[in-house]
Amino acid sequence: MFSTVLSGTIIGMECRLVDVEVDLSSGLPCFVMVGKLGAEVKESGERVRIALKNTGITIPPMHISINLSPADFRKEGTGFDLAIAVGVLAALGRLPAGCGKDVLVLGELGLNGEIRQTKGVLPLAACAVRAGIRRCLVPVQNTKEAAAAKEMKAAGVSHLGQVLEYLRLPEEKRDFFIPPETGGSEGLFQESLEKEKGEEGLDFADIRGQESVKRAALIAAAGFHHMLITGPPGAGKTMIARRLPTIFPPLTLEESLEVSSIYSIAGKLPGGKGLITRRPFLSPHHTVTPAALSGGGRIPGPGIVSLSHRGILFLDELPEFKRQTLDLLRQPLEDKEIQIARTSGCFTYPADMMLAAAMNPCPCGYYPDARCRCTPYEIHSYVSHISGPVLDRIDIRAEASPIEVSQLQSGKKGCSSRFMREQVMEARQRQAERYAGTSLRFNSDLKPGDMERYCPLGEREKGMMEKIFRTMHLSARAYHRVIRVARTIADLEGSLKVETKHLKEAVCYRAVEMGG
Amino acid sequence: MVNEEEKICQFRLHNWPGVGDKAIGKLLDYFGSAKEACRGKEEDLKQVLREKTAVKAAEFNRAFDGEKAYERMRRQGIAFFTREDRAYPSRLRKLNPPPFALYCLGRLPKDEGPAAAVIGARECSEYGICMAKAFAEGFAKAGVAVISGMARGIDGISQRQTLACGGETYAVLGSGVDVCYPASNKELYRRILEGGGGILSIFPPGTMPLKQQFPERNRIVAGLSDLILVVEARQKSGTWITVDMALEQGKNVYAVPGRLTDRLSDGCNLLIRQGAGIALSPEDIIAEAVLLGNRMQWGKMAMPAKEDNWTEKKPPEGKAEHEKEDKSGFGERAEGEEILRFLDYYPKSVDDIARAMDEKGTVAEIPEIFSKLIGLCINGRAKQISGNYFVKIDK
Numbered sequence: 001m002f003s004t005v006l007s008g009t010i011i012g013m014e015c016r017l018v019d020v021e022v023d024l025s026s027g028l029p030c031f032v033m034v035g036k037l038g039a040e041v042k043e044s045g046e047r048v049r050i051a052l053k054n055t056g057i058t059i060p061p062m063h064i065s066i067n068l069s070p071a072d073f074r075k076e077g078t079g080f081d082l083a084i085a086v087g088v089l090a091a092l093g094r095l096p097a098g099c100g101k102d103v104l105v106l107g108e109l110g111l112n113g114e115i116r117q118t119k120g121v122l123p124l125a126a127c128a129v130r131a132g133i134r135r136c137l138v139p140v141q142n143t144k145e146a147a148a149a150k151e152m153k154a155a156g157v158s159h160l161g162q163v164l165e166y167l168r169l170p171e172e173k174r175d176f177f178i179p180p181e182t183g184g185s186e187g188l189f190q191e192s193l194e195k196e197k198g199e200e201g202l203d204f205a206d207i208r209g210q211e212s213v214k215r216a217a218l219i220a221a222a223g224f225h226h227m228l229i230t231g232p233p234g235a236g237k238t239m240i241a242r243r244l245p246t247i248f249p250p251l252t253l254e255e256s257l258e259v260s261s262i263y264s265i266a267g268k269l270p271g272g273k274g275l276i277t278r279r280p281f282l283s284p285h286h287t288v289t290p291a292a293l294s295g296g297g298r299i300p301g302p303g304i305v306s307l308s309h310r311g312i313l314f315l316d317e318l319p320e321f322k323r324q325t326l327d328l329l330r331q332p333l334e335d336k337e338i339q340i341a342r343t344s345g346c347f348t349y350p351a352d353m354m355l356a357a358a359m360n361p362c363p364c365g366y367y368p369d370a371r372c373r374c375t376p377y378e379i380h381s382y383v384s385h386i387s388g389p390v391l392d393r394i395d396i397r398a399e400a401s402p403i404e405v406s407q408l409q410s411g412k413k414g415c416s417s418r419f420m421r422e423q424v425m426e427a428r429q430r431q432a433e434r435y436a437g438t439s440l441r442f443n444s445d446l447k448p449g450d451m452e453r454y455c456p457l458g459e460r461e462k463g464m465m466e467k468i469f470r471t472m473h474l475s476a477r478a479y480h481r482v483i484r485v486a487r488t489i490a491d492l493e494g495s496l497k498v499e500t501k502h503l504k505e506a507v508c509y510r511a512v513e514m515g516g
Numbered sequence: 517m518v519n520e521e522e523k524i525c526q527f528r529l530h531n532w533p534g535v536g537d538k539a540i541g542k543l544l545d546y547f548g549s550a551k552e553a554c555r556g557k558e559e560d561l562k563q564v565l566r567e568k569t570a571v572k573a574a575e576f577n578r579a580f581d582g583e584k585a586y587e588r589m590r591r592q593g594i595a596f597f598t599r600e601d602r603a604y605p606s607r608l609r610k611l612n613p614p615p616f617a618l619y620c621l622g623r624l625p626k627d628e629g630p631a632a633a634v635i636g637a638r639e640c641s642e643y644g645i646c647m648a649k650a651f652a653e654g655f656a657k658a659g660v661a662v663i664s665g666m667a668r669g670i671d672g673i674s675q676r677q678t679l680a681c682g683g684e685t686y687a688v689l690g691s692g693v694d695v696c697y698p699a700s701n702k703e704l705y706r707r708i709l710e711g712g713g714g715i716l717s718i719f720p721p722g723t724m725p726l727k728q729q730f731p732e733r734n735r736i737v738a739g740l741s742d743l744i745l746v747v748e749a750r751q752k753s754g755t756w757i758t759v760d761m762a763l764e765q766g767k768n769v770y771a772v773p774g775r776l777t778d779r780l781s782d783g784c785n786l787l788i789r790q791g792a793g794i795a796l797s798p799e800d801i802i803a804e805a806v807l808l809g810n811r812m813q814w815g816k817m818a819m820p821a822k823e824d825n826w827t828e829k830k831p832p833e834g835k836a837e838h839e840k841e842d843k844s845g846f847g848e849r850a851e852g853e854e855i856l857r858f859l860d861y862y863p864k865s866v867d868d869i870a871r872a873m874d875e876k877g878t879v880a881e882i883p884e885i886f887s888k889l890i891g892l893c894i895n896g897r898a899k900q901i902s903g904n905y906f907v908k909i910d911k
Binding site for chain 2: 209210211212215230361367368369375376397398399401407464467468471472489500501502504505507508
């Protein structure tokens with residue numbers, strides 16, 4: 001007997017649907033699996049055999065061959081277990097012929113027949129819908145994400161026995177047996193949003209003092225500029241960075257789908273939750289390896305830069321990171337994606353994140369305060385440890401000053417995240433209008449060539465920039481950075497033109513050669 | 517005047533390893549002349565020097581081609597003076613003991629002109645930089661030579677400013693005169709040689725800057741000056757060596773006062789408590805320096821008109837410059853003045869300024885303060901130290 005079941009796998013960010021073909025024939029009893037299989041898929045045979053046995057199904061002593069087609073690319077992951085089991089059952093005649101037609105089957109099996117969560121369900125379901133499939137059978141924990149695909153009816157199952165019963169039913173009765181999860185992405189998105197309401201614990205209002213850093217954070221969020229916060233230990237650098245997501249506009253549906261897909265592939269989508277609706281905020285420890293940051297493995301999975309796509313990547317204690325690790329950020333910062341080349345192919349992951357970094361200004365942490373006891377040489381070598389090309393891409397540098405007790409004790413609250421978020425959204429709206437129909441999205445995307453068009457300077461402004469350039473020894477790169485940031489400041493204020501006061505403020509956020 | 521041959525032998529002697537000024541003195545006493553000492557056998561040397569030193573010195577002496585080295589040194593433009601030379605600075609002659617030899621690139625300081633040492637910490641604050649510049653400028657304009665060690669920080673800054681104001685300055689190094697230490701002062705080194713003064717050292721050319729050579733260097737700095745001005749020093753600082761040497765030599769020491777809370781001014785404040793002169797304005801000191809150094813030509817020296825306080829003289833000057841700036845059309849003046857009040861010579865953060873303004877009842881938003889501060893920076897009245905720290909500059 002022969003049967004075929006539809007399943008799928010992920011290579012990099014790409015989804016591939018796979019037909020699981022099972023054939024039973026007489027001959028020496030054995031269980032053979034072919035089709036360029038990775039280690040997890042090879043082991044799958046053992047799991048399936050025992051799971052079937054423990055569900056009360058004895059496999060007759062026959063020659064069982066399984067082929068995963070197309071057979072020309074490597075298959076990884078544990079998601080094939082369920083499809084193989086269903087294929088074997090169908091080939092045995094335990095299931096009516098053709099019952100698995102047009103159903104996407106995904107799931108990992110336990111030895112007791114239990115069905116466990118698997119990775120990449122969200123993008124695979126979406127891919128199946130594009131191929132005309134409207135039904136899927138997935139682990140209960142993955143039902144929500146599978147239903148995020150438009151028009152997909154996702155049935156969640158938790159045991160092999162349940163699957164057996166479900167597939168024996170005629171098509172029209174199945175929905176009564178396991179009511180499918182549907183609703184597409186919009187409904188799910190709303191639902192996830194509802195769930196998350198009231199969970200927002202952090203607020204900029206918690207921060208006393210540091211008004212200048214908060215202002216810099218506001219500008220950075222408004223123009224999607226990368227940001228570096230320096231300051232003595234305990235000044236609240238990390239506190240401020242952690243509150244950055246609270247002033248970003250909420251994720252839109254498309255953004256949420258993109259982010260959720262990446263998390264699904266990485267197997268990091270929280271169980272039972274459909275979509276990710278909160279901006280990612282990742283803060284890897286400084287011992288992070290290059291492979292973990294960029295994505296690694298023979299067939300690389302998404303790394304930290306990709307997991308922070310559309311969100312914030314926060315690097316605390318920047319100089320402690322290995323130079324080699326930081327240098328990896330060059331491509332994502334420039335191209336908003338990361339390419340990982342392995343012998344098995346070249347994989348591209350999205351990585352459009354805002355980089356926020358924090359560091360002490362010198363080894364002791366107090367420069368330029370009088371308490372600092374570091375020599376200029378020490379300060380220089382501390383700072384120069386950071387990869388120059390990465391620093392070059394950071395538009396805004398803010399400096400936190402040491403905090404005083406009186407500030408902590410005063411009941412004065414700073415402005416709240418809600419207020420700041422409104423300002424950010426207004427500024428982003430203005431950018432969206434200005435860059436409509438171009439590849440640009442934010443002011444931080446402006447290249448020197450675009451400046452003349454999108455932020456022309458008047459005579460007065462030009463004169464002043466010339467003067468600033470001369471007296472403050474700006475580099476050409478810093479010059480463009482200043483104009484980019486000034487554009488965002490003008491957007492925050494609702495001004496069409498970049499004026500001298502915007503430029504002057506922007507100059508303050510430029511990189512001052514530390515220790516000089 | 518000694519003949520050339522004897523001088524070369526003196527140079528040879530000075531190059532012997534492990535043989536200091538004291539030992540040279542003994543050798544000269546024993547042998548009668550440097551030439552004889554150079555010809556001396558190892559056994560003879562052992563009479564004067566310790567055995568190990570004598571063996572080493574004799575070995576070195578055999579291998580060392582003094583004439584060639586001397587010739588090479590002369591070609592580099594390095595002059596070699598010993599106590600017997602007439603050009604040997606008379607100020608050094610008064611030291612106890614005077615250094616046996618002095619190497620010089622460029623000029624020697626004039627015996628008759630006034631000279632003041634401006635010294636201080638290598639790690640200095642913006643305040644220190646500002647004061648060093650102000651005093652150096654005063655000295656340069658009054659024709660007082662500035663002697664210093666060309667180190668990082670106060671030393672280099674005061675010498676640079678002296679040159680910028682057309683004065684002359686002499687650097688006494690702790691290495692050979694052909695070794696520029698620290699390398700970051702290469703530019704200053706070059707400019708001193710281009711006509712501003714001279715590079716001096718008591719160590720043979722090629723000597724590396726070793727820690728133990730610096731106290732001796734400091735003695736020469738003090739010796740070449742009529743008085744010492746300490747701009748900024750910590751409680752424990754190499755500057756103290758120079759000060760002690762100067763006091764031993766009977767020179768007056770002045771210190772620029774600083775805030776009590778400022779660790780970088782601890783040394784200066786301590787000096788003042790111990791009786792050092794309080795340097796309130798360059799004029800105070802110039803008067804004394806000129807008096808001390810310029811016994812020869814009383815009248816000719818341009819004594820600066822007696823101004824009570826140079827700081828009081830500043831504002832109108834600043835204003836004039838400011839009005840000039842104003843014409844360029846940025847309208848910074850009114851804005852700047854109000855915020856300048858909250859700035860200091862010590863780095864102040866924007867948040868501190870905002871708070872101070874708040875306390876004084878002036879309401880100002882952060883962006884506004886930022887843009888005003890940059891306005892001041894453009895006009896050269898303030899400086900951005902890093903991120904959001906600013907200091908006031910007097911100019």
